[in-house]
Amino acid sequence: MPILKASVIWWPYDFSYLYDFDGALHWGKPLHMVKTKTAMRLSFTDSNMEVGMKRAMVVLLGVVAFAALTCSLGLAQPKAAWPKSVTVGAAPVGGTYFVWAGGFTKLLNDTMKIPGNVESTGGPVHNVQLVEDNKLDFAMVTNGPAWEGWNGEGWAKGRKYQNQRAIFPMYSSFFQMYALKKSGIQTVQDLKGKSVGVGPIGGTPATYWPLIFEAAGFKAGRIVNASSADLNSQLKDGMLEANGNSVGLPWVTITEIETTHDVNVFGPAGADADNFIAKYPYFAKAMIPKGTYKCNPDRGIETLTVWNFMVVHKSAPDDFVYEVVKNTFDHVDILISTHKSATEVKPENIIYSPVPLHPGAVKYFKEKGIQLPDSLIAK
Template structure:
């Protein structure tokens, strides 16, 4: 399976409001909340663009106002939804699995059981870059090197330390920060490599290859097998050679699917209309952000553990998806 290249409406000079137009001023149903808050992620990541794109569709369909909160990514989104500081958010399924089971250092042993799956979003590949002058061309050369992995609370910040440990490549230092900060540190020679996971092409990687020669870091077949065995939530695939201007070859990667989540207390009929607004108008969403090429009901099968909100399950079943009863929880 090849991953699709994810371009954004913003890259075309478009914004979500420009694409979707005006929205209702009042909720269609008086029992619904007037407004919802959505946890997204730091600027420069796909969530920061994808979130307002699907939020605008929901706002238009329901009349419920959606506001956006910049976060560190999936980990923080889960915490905020759990606490009802935001009602909806976006996560990668590996982080969601850690949250549900209370595993991973960031959970401090707490199980986050107030979150519910809403709909599938898109796949996220893990890969990296180094400056060509460094001579680093493969992951194994990162042992003893300084690497950057994005925000501490994001999926790459959570998983890349585990990935490197699993592969047995111990970096000298792992640094955390925004994608733009990591890219700047790479250019300044403070980092030997920048490893990230996001919708592709990753903007910071594309920018780096315009500033100088870079190497793209992917995985050997043996490394892929080791990682997918250690982390069942990861899947193997390839990025087309055309993903980046100077890659010059397919990249062998691992990745995990992203899902929208909501608090379990959201009204069932509201969630039904929210999921219908997104999946039922997928071509419009894809106009805003091409990551939505994978935002289809069929990809509901990418979730095998996180309970669906009953409103989401109702819509998915209506359009032909097999959602088992044990995967639906009020």
């Protein structure tokens, strides 16, 4: 960034003032000895000195204003590499991701004046694939698909997706399954041989609910892939016996269906949860708090949980990512007003990231005193 210096030189013999833009000071030298291509000389006699001084001040103020403008333009130059608008990869319409992404684009527009749009994708697996090819500015992922993509395991089938970089923690997802109360289905084991909805192909629930059933020792009678809203309609119409997801609390689909139907809500528990975690250690046991839904006013619901993160392509500008992360934490209330799961957007939760962080994010978390493990520093 160019630095502009303005100097004023007073020559006592003729009350001359030299405004020197080249940064060189020539105190005590006769004016004819001063050589500068950008100097301006204003000479005043005793009779017009007062007027001259006023004019000199006007010129000096103009110099200062020009310098300030130049500096401000210099500071703005790095932003030329920033995106003029952004696309956030979420999941199908109706899920927590889509709602959450809407809040995030609002935050970017309100705080950084960068407009954005939410793209309906297949979910975390699909988002990892899109980020790998630099087709999204931001993408929402869960630990499982992101970790497997990075290491080339599971759904990645040997290919490593290592262009993704985490920037901040979003919230922890709770695996939740519900069925109409009249069906008698109350536990994961009751799903043996049943028709079960697990969301669209490529999403976290579609990837892991079948694996949960496998760890529990059975297969569902029929796995149905569709949007949360479509599956909910099928369940109401008797075409589906249970519907599952992995989302933040509360899952709005359950909240909505409870206004017209009695349901049972449950998740993997006991040995079913233990067997699954033994194979997929990036998951953990959790408890859906009592009172989350009408069906559990005075008891918690055992289940599994996994973290969600916002990721970007590794080529995103460092200063842009830093400002995004800073504004996200400074204005997290915008996210919380969109979905209360955003209360978990806290700097200390970054340590749960399944993949390395973007350098712009690393800078922010180090400034906040967060001790980052070596595994989160991109090599």
